[in-house]
Amino acid sequence: MLTKKTLIQNVILLAAASMIGCSGPGPKQExxxxxxxxxxxxxxxxxxxxxxxxxxxxxxxxxxxxxxxxxxxxxxxxxxxxxxxxxxxxxxxxxxxxxxxxxxxQDKVPIQAIAYVTPFVTxxxxxxxxxxxxxxxxxxxxxxxxxxxxxxxxxxxxxLDSYQLFSKEPINGLSDLEGLKINGAGTNLRYLQGLGSAGVAGSLVTYFQNINTGVVDAAMLWPEAAISFKMHEVAPYMLQADMGTxxxxxxxxxxxxxxxxxxxxxxxxxxxxxxxxxxxxxxxxxxxxESLRLYQDNGGKISVMSTEERDQWAKNMLNIAKEWADGLEEKGLPGHEILKFYMDTMRANGQKISRHWDRE
Known part of the structure; x- marks a missing residue:
């Protein structure tokens, strides 16, 4: 015969089991x-x-x-x-x-080009x-x-930290760019206008082969990518022009x-x-x-462009930022307002700006 204490314990156990049974398994992970x-x-x-x-x-x-x-x-x-x-x-x-x-x-998502059209800024x-x-x-x-x-x-x-110029032969300044064929990815090809060099459209995966086969003499890319794609094997010279990120x-x-x-x-x-x-x-x-060091460790040689020549490069360019902003305005987009916002932010953060693209 069950005692009163045992009976109470059994009731509690049955109640607990019932609650567990009713709750069922937890929600299934999707x-x-x-x-x-x-x-x-x-x-x-x-x-x-x-x-x-x-x-x-x-x-x-x-x-x-x-x-x-x-x-x-x-x-x-x-x-x-x-x-x-x-x-x-x-x-x-x-x-x-x-x-x-x-x-x-940039024809489809043109606002994304803001930093490309404002080189030599940051x-x-x-x-x-x-x-x-x-x-x-x-x-x-x-x-x-x-x-x-x-x-x-x-x-x-x-x-990337900044575009630089990687070449088959040494480039020490602006005058050395004359007559060269240079790979770029798009808008940055316009950085070459007025320098006497020819911009050739390409992409990171084609630069090595293009320089190796003589299609181009140089390419605009950044040190980390130069190491990742072993550019030092075909372009052992780098001009540190700091065109910008x-x-x-x-x-x-x-x-x-x-x-x-x-x-x-x-x-x-x-x-x-x-x-x-x-x-x-x-x-x-x-x-x-780190890549600058690795580039040199692998035999690459680096020339640093002077601040004066860098500024001159920027000032000699067409104002591609203004052209870009004008083009957006023609499409009903606030191009000049966006350009000013971007440049104001760069100025507020103390960047070494070679050209104030929005103030011309």
């Missing part, structure tokens, strides 16, 4: 598949850091709540889209998220990256440009894919993108310094 794309290979700084920083950081933040996890399908180095086709590739849904090289698409990657995202917040026209191509803009990226990348998400994502995932992707932006900008500085 797995979301995302395809990430870029045409550049994994030795590119921003691709390497997307793999080593962005993806693990997103995974860690989602794991903190346990509601969602992402299955990443990574397609780098042209597996799905080539370097110039990331924007249309994401638009078509060939990738869900990716790194767009914006210099190739070599601070973090400052440029922050300022461009401030422009995206202050001027909605920047995000709206991406929406026309079915993409959601998360952030811009600055992956630029926001050459953007992280975007296919709009249809974005709208299907839970709010928590959208938030994590967005917030981590900003941290990734700052992380890469800091690396651009440290890698740039």
């Amino acid at each position: 797995t979301i598949s995302l395809t990430v794309v870029d045409g550049y290979p994994t030795q590119s700084l921003w691709v390497r850091e997307f793999i080593d920083y962005y993806i693990p950081e997103v995974d860690k933040r989602l794991a903190a709540t346990g509601n969602h996890q992402i299955k990443w399908n990574q397609a780098w180095g042209g597996q799905i889209v080539k370097t110039r086709n990331v924007l249309p590739g994401i638009q078509k849904g060939l990738g869900d998220i990716g790194v767009v090289t914006t210099v190739f698409h 070599t601070d990657p973090e400052l440029v990256a922050r300022t461009v995202d401030q422009i995206a917040e202050k001027f909605p026209e920047m995000r709206e440009a991406w929406e026309k191509y079915d993409q959601v803009y998360l952030t811009n990226m600055v992956v 630029v926001n050459s990348k953007a992280i975007t998400v296919n709009k249809r894919a974005w709208n299907k994502l839970p709010a928590e995932v959208q938030q994590v992707l967005s917030e981590t993108a900003i941290d990734y932006r700052d992380h890469v900008a800091k690396l651009a500085v440290s890698k740039g310094i």
Whole structure:
């Protein structure tokens, strides 16, 4: 016969078991598949850091709540889209998220070109990256440009400390540029106007071969990329002209894919993108310094352009910033206001500006 104490204990146990049974298993974690794309290979700084920083950081933040996890399908180095086709590739849904090289698409997302049209202003990657995202917040026209191509803009990226000139033969000053064929990625080809040299369109993945085969004599790129792509083997001379840093990348998400994502995932992707932006900008500085040493260790020789010649280079150029702003105004966009905001920010942060592009 059960005692009163035993009876009470059994009732408590049955009640607890009942509650556990009613609650059932916890909510199932949702797995979301995302395809990430870029045409550049994994030795590119921003691709390497997307793999080593962005993806693990997103995974860690989602794991903190346990509601969602992402299955990443990574397609780098042209597996799905080539370097110039990331924007249309994401638009078509060939990738869900990716790194767009914006210099190739200045006709489609022209506001992204702000740092390209203001050379010889700053070599601070973090400052440029922050300022461009401030422009995206202050001027909605920047995000709206991406929406026309079915993409959601998360952030811009600055992956280089400053453009320099790498060549097959020594270049010590402006006069040595006359008669040379020089590779560039887009708007920076206009930096060469009036110098007697010919700009030849190319991209980071073609510069080595173009110099090696004599298609060009030199290329405009940055020290970290020069080391990553072994440019010292074909271009053992560098002219440190400090043409400036630029926001050459953007992280975007296919709009249809974005709208299907839970709010928590959208938030994590967005917030981590900003941290990734700052992380890469800091690396651009440290890698740039280290790469100058490695370039010399590998036999490269560096000539430093004088401040006077650098200033003269800037002053001899056409005012491409004003042309750019005028072009935006013709499209109904606040080009001159954006240019002034950018230059005001550079001045407020004490940059060594060779030419005040907005004051002419």
